Amino acid sequence: GQQLNQSPQSMFIQEGEDVSMNCTSSSIFNTWLWYKQDPGEGPVLLIALYKAGELTSNGRLTAQFGITRKDSFLNISASIPSDVGIYFCAGQYSGAGSYQLTFGKGTKLSVIP
């Protein structure tokens, strides 16, 4: 099956710093999604990417769909305390009748005020 490697596993940053996390796969994906999950809550969709090379922003968040279709990154600029949470990447390969999402293991972000 497809596997996603998400890094880093965790990070501690100062408020105001920029953050970068990424996901890589051994297989190609047609769609990349980035989610944020707060403790005890469901994941919230942050950004969806559909085309290789696509760069999309949502406020202070920017995500890119890698040219090889095997990777994606998420950047957060000027971090604030409410950015704390677990960030998951998820990829979908629409081939051979399979449409399920494959999730990365998550990046736990801590922001020090």
Add this chain to the structure above:
Amino acid sequence: DTEVTQTPKHLVMGMTNKKSLKCEQHMGHRAMYWYKQKAKKPPELMFVYSYEKLSINESVPSRFSPECPNSSLLNLHLHALQPEDSALYLCASSPRVTYNEQFFGPGTRLTVL
């Protein structure tokens, strides 16, 4: 309405109990999903419904029984659960299984005693 709602928020049950989790969406989505999430892990897919028909069952034990009464509702019936079934149960929906931008509900925190 861009929300997926889930009830109850918390559920504690004994191993001999029968209970149900409920999920509702009014976004006109025709794909709905049940996931199980353990602490510090990504969501694990359990079931997929496409146009109210079960299309994927990820080898889930029969003590979990899904039901999709109509295009807006998804239930998960629970019977004779084990303590290791304690987890956050997440419902999600997407426009179609082939358009997999999934929106998650807040989850039901299940504790099996």
